[in-house]
Amino acid sequence: DAGVIQSPRHEVTEMGQEVTLRCKPISGHNSLFWYRQTMMRGLELLIYFNNNVPIDDSGMPEDRFSAKMPNASFSTLKIQPSEPRDSAVYFCASRSLAGELFFGEGSRLTVL
């Protein structure tokens, strides 16, 4: 199995630009999570999907953030417009039936 695949691995953009991060979960996992990791706040859950349906987006910091999961094998996290304080590593994870989360390699976002 290829594991959770995220793209891009690195993104540098200017304030105000739109950013789209992508995720392909492990085949057969029906739950998908988006996390953000910073030195100050550690790993924070942004949004959770179950069977492609958003269940809890209470961790999404502002309306500038949105996430979609159009099918079982693809999800996007979009930030529009981006701000310097959005700089972080964004992780996608999918969950096995046993409840373990498997993370992708992350997308490191830098907003100048």
Next chain:
Amino acid sequence: EDQVTQSPEALRLQEGESSSLNCSYTVSGLRGLFWYRQDPGKGPEFLFTLYSAGEEKEKERLKATLTKKESFLHITAPKPEDSATYLCAVGMDSSYKLIFGSGTRLLVRP
């Protein structure tokens, strides 16, 4: 309030010097306690799941144990390649969420 606390924040060991990392938690209804390893520039890598007090799991030089209030990750005769950040996370009966601790940064010197 549901909470997960890891200690120490950072730990430096000499190669071969065994030690333990601590993860203490206060949650209402533990579904499982998870240990992850994270290398710089990588995503967290799953290590163990523990479900009930008294349970133990082992993998190479690592052994995880669980009580009703805390979990320990014991590292026996560590090697430099064990250097990483170790994260614990708690899952609750009432929620799909995992609450992560802030991690312990382990450095093993040759």
